[in-house]
Amino acid sequence: MLGRAREAEAAGVDALLLHDRQSAAPAPADAPHFESGTLTAALAVATHGVGLVTTVCTERRALPYYVARAMATADPVSHGRSGWQPVTRVDPAATGNYIRAGSTTAAERRA
Secondary structure (H helix, E strand, C coil): CHHHHHHHHHCCCCEEEEECCCCCCCCHHHCCCCCHHHHHHHHHHHCCCCEEEEEEECCCCCCHHHHHHHHHHHHHHCCCCEEEEEECCCCHHHHHHHCCCCCCCHHHHHC
16 A cells, blocks of 8 residues: 555545545455545655545544544644545445444434
8 A cells, every 4th residue: 555655646636535445345356445544644654745534434433522633633644635535335245334223324423
């Protein structure tokens, strides 16, 4: 991941979207899939100009307050290059990690 981030930065990419998958990757080529808050902080110290935007679903593991704290930590480390894209969709593969019954609707999650 570090190599890709540095290549993107050298190519003039403005920002990287770091997806926070909370289930196993569907294809072996997608593994490993790192926790995006920690990855943001790690890439912040290894890059210099590219923005680092983590996408985190707040329905399961990460409540908005927790994500805000993680991003508040990454912000000074990245010198203002970190960001958060909230995600409300549910990864069906991750649902089983958190609840046994179905999921809420998209409208309920946005509310």
